[in-house]
Amino acid sequence: MALSSTRTNASRAAVLAFLGTHGAASRAEIARSLEVSPALVTKLARELLADQLIIELTHSPSRGGRPAQLIGLASHDIGAIGVKVAPDHLTMVEVGIDGEVTHVETRDFEASSPHALATLVTAVSEVVKLSTRRTQLGIGVGIPGSVQEQSEHSVNSTQLGWTNVPLGSALQSATNLPVLIDNNVSALALAESLYGTGRGHDHFLVVTIGSGVGAGIVSHGSIIRGHSGNAGEIGHIPVTTDGPVCNCGATGCLEAAIKEESLVRQARSAGVIGPHDGIGALEVRGAAGDPRAQEVFANAGRLFGRAVAGVVNTLDPEIVIVLGEGAASWPLWAAGFEPAFRPALIPQKRGIQVVVEGWQDDRWAQGAACLILSTPFDDAGVSGKQGHLIRERLTTHAGAPS
Amino acid sequence: MALSSTRTNASRAAVLAFLGTHGAASRAEIARSLEVSPALVTKLARELLADQLIIELTHSPSRGGRPAQLIGLASHDIGAIGVKVAPDHLTMVEVGIDGEVTHVETRDFEASSPHALATLVTAVSEVVKLSTRRTQLGIGVGIPGSVQEQSEHSVNSTQLGWTNVPLGSALQSATNLPVLIDNNVSALALAESLYGTGRGHDHFLVVTIGSGVGAGIVSHGSIIRGHSGNAGEIGHIPVTTDGPVCNCGATGCLEAAIKEESLVRQARSAGVIGPHDGIGALEVRGAAGDPRAQEVFANAGRLFGRAVAGVVNTLDPEIVIVLGEGAASWPLWAAGFEPAFRPALIPQKRGIQVVVEGWQDDRWAQGAACLILSTPFDDAGVSGKQGHLIRERLTTHAGAPS
DNA sequence: ACTCCTTTGTTCACTCGTGAAGTTACTGTA
DNA sequence: TACAGTAACTTCACGAGTGAACAAAGGAGT
Known part of the structure; x- marks a missing residue:
């Protein structure tokens, strides 16, 4: 397993993520949605079945042709952590790969405090530790501001009063999970495009x-x-x-x-x-x-x-x-x-x-988690090394309990 | 040749277009600019040299390593036609693959006339016929309005008073050249990104x-x-x-x-x-x-x-x-x-x-021509079938006179 | 029941493109 | 003059993805 982990196989991850976000689907549907050839989906599905990452489900009724054979994730016990950073509070959520929020936690927070970074890291670490989910793909963070070097470390935010805060590397070394940080509204838009309107x-x-x-x-x-x-x-x-x-x-x-x-x-x-x-x-x-x-x-x-x-x-x-x-x-x-x-x-x-949209307060944090859940669809590899890690976790740890 | 024309070989066209728009360059530079591996450029360059589509030029002075071997187009006698359609006039240009305008022609035009389409087609056909250039890659048209189905036929423009005018197919059947139509300002932006600021x-x-x-x-x-x-x-x-x-x-x-x-x-x-x-x-x-x-x-x-x-x-x-x-x-x-x-x-x-930017009146039409010249760089294949044709013309007809 | 049509899924030969490792050809320095 | 350093290029084995042809599994009309 250690040897085969070198090949990341981007589309394997994309198929899994698609099944997670979209729900069970036929091979043909996957091919159309991901804009790849049916031949490739057949091949990938065979591999994923052999690795027990997906399972074959019922046939769906035919619509004038051969009925579709649905496939779905073997385990839905996969998810991600989302964090919303505001000047005066933190909201952290745990979401399933289907986008559903399974846990919410809000804490007071003082972004301008000199201990802000340490407080944040501690809070997030606790949420990670408390999680009952078997596989966490990573941690997504939404901030009111911009991030230098997409998917990399330092954060700038006038609203938080932060300049070049190494949030990414701090979270990563504390939790040993992949971390992605982005503007909070962009993250929200990502959530809307994956799970929403x-x-x-x-x-x-x-x-x-x-x-x-x-x-x-x-x-x-x-x-x-x-x-x-x-x-x-x-x-x-x-x-x-x-x-x-x-x-x-x-x-x-x-x-x-x-x-x-x-x-x-x-x-x-x-x-x-x-x-x-x-x-x-x-x-x-x-x-x-x-x-x-x-x-x-x-x-x-x-x-x-x-x-x-x-x-x-x-x-x-x-x-x-x-x-x-x-x-x-x-x-x-x-x-x-x-x-x-x-x-x-x-x-x-x-x-x-x-x-x-009806407003729930945890929406921002859910959006942040979508930074993680959407990486497998990111062809261009904008998310860089972290994206690589996330894909690897998805295609390695996401199997059914054996 | 007829058989080998099935494989379009997108990157062959991209290399040629890059050499045209950018000027002579080393293999390493091409690889960096097109974001492909040096290995691929080596292979492509070998093929293109064998087909006499490119030639090896002087070595450029070294900057601390092996000096770069420049390669350039075998023939610069390649170009495209650009057309600006305005409510009261037409401007047509011929441009070289290096973006230089080699011929300008302006005519009065009445977009609201019932014969507008026929007049336009005739005018463009004449420019094509008069061209002394050996290879024309296609015709780009910039209109003040929008185009249904990018790279396809029908045109809508409130400024011209046109709804669903089949401009693309008309021009194509008259000239037997690939035709791309787009909004005029978008075309201008394309020209700026290829040749301008x-x-x-x-x-x-x-x-x-x-x-x-x-x-x-x-x-x-x-x-x-x-x-x-x-x-x-x-x-x-x-x-x-x-x-x-x-x-x-x-x-x-x-x-x-x-x-x-x-x-x-x-x-x-x-x-x-x-x-x-x-x-x-x-x-x-x-x-x-x-x-x-x-x-x-x-x-x-x-x-x-x-x-x-x-x-x-x-x-x-x-x-x-x-x-x-x-x-x-x-x-x-x-x-x-x-x-x-x-x-x-x-x-x-x-x-x-x-x-x-200092303003020349033919700039709009030059922008339109860039619709053609930029297609080889269009990874996503937005330009569809016409783009395919353009790439084919470039990799087939663009050789040195034999 | 039979044929035609539609859509799903599979197989196979083949191309495109890459990473890794090596080669070539220069500049600068001791 | 030898040596390290650097950057351009090449070779090679391999994987990812495709198009084309085909097989499978149903519906709809006659």
Whole structure:
């Protein structure tokens, strides 16, 4: 076994990952989805069967031809760890290879503390240790910021106040698992394309609203990261000529105008909520029918709508997915969003579908875990050495108990 | 030969195209640029030498190791035709495989005429017939609009008033050459990445100003086209809440505010130029120092700067290239552009390079020709059957005269 | 029951491309 | 002048993946 581990056999891993994310499938279906020849899938399936990594299931009813022989994973006891790093808390999840979250854990965290890195490593290590799953493929981390050298170590994030923090190598040496780190919204987009609404769409946009504003861009089936990993920073699209000064230094940024903190400030100074009330109180007011509260959201919706329209015109996605803490109060946003958004699109795009997803807090962390689960599909090998390790774990340790 | 033509040998074509676009190079350099192994280049070079498609040139001086043996194309008498289709005129060029324009021809054209298609086909056929070049790889066409099914036939363009015009098949059957059609700005971006400033950059933005406003997006080395081929329509980013009604039906579109026609209208109603003067007169006024004319351009520059800043924040390109008829008067635009653009960027991007290219009118058509010249590099085979034909022509007909 | 059609899955010969190891031909240094 | 260092190129054995042809297993119409 030690000798044969040199050959990584990328497509073996891809087949396993496909069966995990998609569920049982026929050889023909796998070949079509992974865009390889049926001949290859036959060969791979034979090998994987011999290694007891997959099993043959029932035949599915024929649709005018030979009925398909479904194959599925021999063991679903495979998964990954996902970590969301926020300025004030950590969320860690364990997910199965089918994307389902099986364990959630949230802890307070102070990103600006000098012990932040050590605290994070300890917390993640504990989650790894506590896991009952037989095989963990790796640890995915989503951060509000960018990563130098995709899949490599150092992390930069203005929101966290981190510059060149060697998060990757620290986690890796502590847990002995492969580690991938990426921007949190990009990770979310990845999750949508594997398990969510983005499935089957080659071009879509994930936009998030909440404590910040961001976008994950999927084009031609893969994530757009940009030259320095900063793609998707739609929070700093200029939308007004006045408005508050953003912490990026500019005036009129989308984010400065519509992030939660800003909505709260507007509402407080207008006397809609008390000087110590937060976004929750504002939402309650709006839902209860207070027109001044509703106007705060509607105004944010209008600005957001115009900005997103610009992005849609520029990138031509097939659908737009709205996510984030703020999505919970979308009905309030929508009053301003829809009338601002649609008319500002080019005519061909005015019918574009906008999907608002119910928000669960663990979604970010689940997205981070998808960094791991999606590597086997990464033809270009962007994930480099870590990706290699993940594929190796998948094709080696994922067999049925013998 | 007929038998061996079944194997297309994609990388043979890629090597030839690389030598054409890049100039003579060593095997090692080719391997690095095309991201293949040196072993493969050795093998391919041997074959191509045997077929007399390439020749060995001088050794280049060593830089501390074995000196590189340069190889170059046996014949540079290879080229392509590029066609720019505008509402009122056609520009056709012949370019060499090195990207140089060797022949230009412009004709009046009425896109809305019922005979438009026939006229276009005749004009292009004549250029093909007149060509003295021994091998034409194909015909590239750039249109202001989108193409259904990349590399296939039918064309949609609101600017031309065309819906599902079978331009591709018409040109192909008339000339018996491979034909590729694409959006004109995307084609321009392709030209920049092959022969221009974009060379060596994996992420850049080409923005054009003039009778319209558009963008070509290159990300991770390839053109972003979007779900329905409409990516890059930055002309309809909303930038003002008032402003003239755009012909897309919306109010406040970038294009409606800053296209030439709009600048002229503003200048006329302000009395800066006479009621029958055009953009040329306005530029002369501005260059001569008329502050009112300068303000028209500066205002356009401001709007443009803010919009482009939003796009840069969203896509994180490495450089921005400004092109188009309007680029000739860039100094006038710049007065408004720079102070609006830089501060609106996220801090990491404030140093981004903006390159303004001197404008030649045949540039669009040259870009279109690059659709043909770039196909050998198209790994994914987006260009489909036509791409196949082009590669075949390149590896078959491109030999030295025997 | 028979034929035709459709779709799935398999076999086989073959090409493309690679990694590893070695060879060639220079520059720079003791 | 010998030696190490460096980079370009070559050879070779091997694996991954494919196209083409075929076999298998059903449905639908007659």
